[in-house]
Amino acid sequence: MAFGLIGRVVGTKPSRLSTAARLIPARWTSTGSEAQSKASSGGGGANLKTFQIYRWNPDNPGKPELQDYKIDLKDCGPMVLDALIKIKNEMDPSLTFRRSCREGICGSCAMNIDGCNGLACLTKIESGSKETTITPLPHMFVIKDLVVDMTNFYNQYKSIEPWLKRKNPASVPGKEILQSKKDRAKLDGMYECILCACCSTSCPSYWWNPESYLGPAALLHANRWISDSRDEYTKERLEAIDDEFKLYRCHTILNCARACPKGLNPGKQITHIKQLQQSG
């Protein structure tokens, strides 16, 4: 799993160098015009694509609306985040969205693009003239435009106590707690989670019970700590989530595995927890 991730990041970097060099100086300043003049050497404004973006402003509250923006794809990077930055830079500075690393590792730019949850910095703009609809993560409270309230999600992550808990001190005091390669391999597929919330917000069960059901992301991390051989509170962790609502709202819909931008499978980890509950 880690192998595949490294391959993906290395692969995208060289091809995006030219666009990155253009985009980085032209952030949220007026140097957008310089970037434009450098780039507009190629042909007339062909290849326009319309983006329909969800807008809602708490300062002028009315009904939320989908606003249309036209972008020339020749002048824009390949990812949806590039288009959003271009719109904010040149057309509408009031467009609000979260973003940080632009390489799919921070999880800030999670949003719903054409009906599927994903990271804007990793989702390619679909070529063709069909309109792309960008909305915030489904069934989350909206703070402004594409920014959603993640406090409930983070509180659920905090509630599973995502840290190492031990009853006995380390075998060699002051040194690391040793772990075999096999035991470390058990954590693959869980430690890579970036807490982007794409999986939890794609789960219909989480939509209907967001306060009581922990959601795929929190349960994936719960399994990560349950499966960690260095952690000694396994039984207590299993008992803490052995609840009708916290764990068993999962009906293996498996939308989470489809939505995860890092290719993880939270549904599989939840099944593992359920098996442990059965046998333990």
Added chain:
Amino acid sequence: MGASKLSGMQKQVLSLYRGFLRAARSKPIEDRKRIEMIVSTEFRHNSKEVDRKNFQYIEYLLRLGTKQLDQLKSPDIISLSSVKVVASKT
């Protein structure tokens, strides 16, 4: 108000207001008056300006207020202050 039966949302707004006043009671007296003044002007202003049917905005304000109230309840916080910003039409 004066409505005979309050809706669920109206009850939430009132309980938030009560929560703010209770939190203000635990602060020193000067700050307590300032908090009460800021909170009551804010609530009265919104009750006049915001449409009763604009549920999305009211819920947004309730969530914002609940977060601010949680911050205010902490013993480290001693006071509220507010700044008036006039939006310029550019």
